[in-house]
Amino acid sequence: MSVTTNNFFKTKVLGHPAGLFVLFFTEMWERFSFYGMRVLLINFLTMAAIGTNPGWEWSTNHAGALFGTYAMLLYLTPIAGGIIADKVLGYRWAVVVGAVIMTLGHISMAVETEFSLYLGLVLLIIGTGFFKPNMTSIISEMYKDLPEKKDGAYTIFYMGVNAGAFFGMMLCGYLAEKVGWSWGFGLAGIFMLLGTLQFWLAKPLFGKIGEIPQKTNRKNEKILKSDNNKTIENHEETKKNPFTLMDKILIIITSFIGLGYAINDPLSKIGDIHIFPEEFIVSKDILSGPLVLAIIGLVLFIILIISRVSRYNKIIRDRMIAVIIFALFTIFFFASFEQGATSLVLFARDFTDRTMEGNSANIYLIVNTLLTIIPLAIVSWVLILLFKQTRHKILSSNIVLASSFLIIWGIVIWMLNNDISSHAYEIEYKVLKIPKIDKKTKKQEVDKEGNLLFQYIPITESYVNKPLDKIESLKTTIASKNNLKIGDEIAIHGEIGVMVPLSNEQEKKIREDYISSKKDSGIIHAKVSELRDSKIEITTSWFSILNSFFIIAFASLFTKWWDSKYNPSAAVKYGLGLIIMAIGFGVLAFGSQTIPQGATAGMVRVSIVWLILAYLFHTLGELCLSPVGLSYVSKLVPGRMIAFMFGMWYLAIAIGNKLAASMGGMIEEIAKKSNMTNFFLIFTIIPIIAGIIVILLNPLLKKLMHGVK
Structure with a gap:
């Protein structure tokens, strides 16, 4: 164990270094801000322009186009952010730079003008690019000499992710809907700023971990690796496969087409500004110009992948084909799962009965109080443990963190009292x-x-x-x-x-x-x-917290399942994830049968039970699929190709998010021409078919993986 790591582990909280919990709270506030804003955006953009809390009254189609591009780019900029941190800034500086840029983005969105909204989204995309990949990189570096503790560290870290998402959606959503949109957007910015400060002031706790990389250190690391027989891999696996001139040209062309299409979509729909020609090669009555270019870009990207993969030996080639197959089904999963940020928000607002009276209201008040107070008390207890261990070394950071929690407790007490006194x-x-x-x-x-x-x-x-x-x-x-x-x-x-x-x-x-x-x-x-x-109207954003709550509630059960002898293969996990998630949309399809074709917002409302069940099944599906993802990229792909394949994996998620928002934005149009049930059946049938196909591919995928489990 290195001297740095040994010193780092002297200060422990729950068996882990105190620095892990600094990262826990930093990530918690970042996720608080991200999900707090995310749950508001579609709601704000599509809300009526005249009312007690007016929005911009955009069509769902326009709002979905903007949100989809935003969500897509969030998964692409971290590729560049990780490279810049690794080569120039270092992980800690990258996190700080990203957090500051995101803080400015949230502040910009709180102004509520069209320019400030676009500027805010751009800043959030750039800031996320620096922040997102480098928090986990710090943990990886922190535990490089203690790999056996890494699983536990990531479990604690991701609890911070879900805690932040939970409180962000609950509190930003409540303030935005009950007081005003700028309050919700502003609260997200405040906690992003406080999270940045507490991380920056905790520098003494990290020593040299996450510092700006030194060239001499990199050379020494290479010498140590070459001297260590355990790191010498099979010659065929490490055989170089440099990017050819044609590879680089294809990467540039496909990147240009992909980014151009993503940006052109909202620009053309909202501002009638066209980056791509409306007609290209074929008549626009058959296929629009941007769609033709997107298909060309997809074909060129497939050629690039085939060209790269075919140059490896059979074992590596097969394993990379397996990764590509998983990436393809990842698109199907996220295209449905991410409806939680678009169509499900609109369904909760416009077609779900969110009002409760008498005993029902009292039951909701009790449940919501427990749902809020218990998690907040647990996280506050962790804060107290951290303070006891680090009050002498990072007092200023702890003061900022304690102040953050005092604000949170104040808002929570006000929120609960506001509901009770209604x-x-x-x-x-x-x-x-x-x-x-x-x-x-x-x-x-x-x-x-x-x-x-x-x-x-x-x-x-x-x-x-x-x-x-x-x-x-x-x-x-x-x-x-x-x-x-x-x-x-x-x-x-x-x-x-x-x-x-x-x-x-x-x-x-x-x-x-x-x-x-x-x-x-x-x-x-x-x-x-x-x-x-008493009568209570549940906020639209309240339903979005259910995903985080169910993850916290069921994650340990799934962990035990994966550790047991009944642990299914990667393909079966993927298939189960898709099918279980689809059942959630099936529940919504059944529950929305009473909503007639062409129903307008508020005309007919269904029970909240359908939406709660949907989020339950969506979360169970996510827990089945989430263990596979990036872990199999790292297991199956050779070192020289891993950056490219990670990029491709994030591209799959990005495409899934873009499709989700675009399809979610069609909820009004489909509901008018058909009905709400048919809209949700799209996300029921397609994932079930995809899930069955990937399970049937299990023998082939096992063969392609050549023993990797």
């Missing part, structure tokens, strides 16, 4: 009663018993009554923090099918927005008719 009232308002006409037959619709069906349209303050109008009174329940009495007159506003009470300031602002947009006012006047039990 009051429920039954209100009465006037509606226009009109026959419900079938679009095809042009006749009034009837129910199963033959009774005529009617629509009830709220009468707004801008509506002028007509002599033949049939006006009735309608009652509904609202949630409000204000203390109201029976008979009080209030202003309300319909938002995604829910009546929202307005404060005087909100009423004035919304009325001005209607006037400036030259629209009739949608404000409705109502009267309190009855005091009711």
Whole structure:
């Protein structure tokens, strides 16, 4: 064991060096910021432009195009960031540079202008490129002399990842939806900044680990490796396979086409700016120009891969083919799984019944309190253990970290109190009663018993009554923090099918927005008719935390499964991951049957049970598939090719994310032309077929892997 590592392990927390927990909290705050912003973006972009918490009212197609390019580039920039850190900056400086750039990105997004949004996303993409690959590199260097402890270290580290995602989506989402979008985006930036500070101030704990690389050290490392017989591999495996001129040309061309297509997609849809020609080689009525270029780029990339792989001997070639097959199915997985950032957010907001009253509200309050307080208490306990071990060496870092947690506790207590203190009232308002006409037959619709069906349209303050109008009174329940009495007159506003009470300031602002947009006012006047039990409206972002919660809850069970004699092969794990995840979409397809074709946001809402079950199956599928991924790239690919294959693996994930956002953005269009059930069936059938195929390929993949397990 080296002197540096030996000193590093003198200060321990839960059997690991204290520095690991500095990385734990740094990654936690970064994931807090990343997922906190991620859960807001589609919601914010597609929210109505006039309301108590207005968004930009983009179409889901436009929002999906922008988010997809953002998500895609997040997986490509770390390739360059890792190379720069390895050769120039060092891991620690790369992490700091990335964190600072991401902090600026979050601050930019909090401004809520179109320019600041685009600038913020660009900064987040660049910052992630520096940050993402180098945190794990520091851990790898930290444990290079103690490989037997590395699995435990990564387990602790990834608990930080999920803790950050959990609290980020919960708290940023709550502030954004209950107070204002800039509060959610701003909170993400604040904790990115605090995470950066606590990492930077913890420098004395790391010694030389993660420092700027020295050329002399690299030469010494090469000499030591060549002197160590254990590192001498088979001559055929280490045989050089340099990149030819043609390889380099193909890499440049395919990179240009890939990045150009990713950037052209949102630019052409949102700003009508075209990097690629709209028509290329064939008529745009058959295939659009960008799609033709993308197909050409894909063909050239396949030629590049075949050219590179064919130059290796049979064993290495076979193993690399196995990696390519796994990468292909990775695209299918992420194209469905990442719906959690797009279509599932919209489904939760527009078509899920998120309101709870009486006993249901009380049960939710208890569950949500336990769900929040227990994980936060556990992480706070780890913070106390870290403080005890390092208070003399990195006091300033601990003060920043403690301050971060005091802020988190304050927001959590405010959030829970805000929900508990919510009051429920039954209100009465006037509606226009009109026959419900079938679009095809042009006749009034009837129910199963033959009774005529009617629509009830709220009468707004801008509506002028007509002599033949049939006006009735309608009652509904609202949630409000204000203390109201029976008979009080209030202003309300319909938002995604829910009546929202307005404060005087909100009423004035919304009325001005209607006037400036030259629209009739949608404000409705109502009267309190009855005091009711408590009513809670669950935030849209709350459902997104379920993935992190289920990972924390079930990860240990899957670890025991993988360590048992029943540990399945890589192909079977992949197949199970795809199929189990698909079951989650099957549940949603079944649950959304009551949503008719062409339903608008808030028209029909389904039980939250379907979405909770979907996230459960999605997480179980992820836990099946996640152990395979990058670990098999490192096992199957020779050293000289590993950087290229890691890049290809991240490219597969990037393509999956882009496809996920593009397909998720089509939810409105598909729901209008068909129905919601058919939309979710796409993500049920395709992954199941892919899962069955990869399981059937198990014998072939085992043969291609030549004994690697």
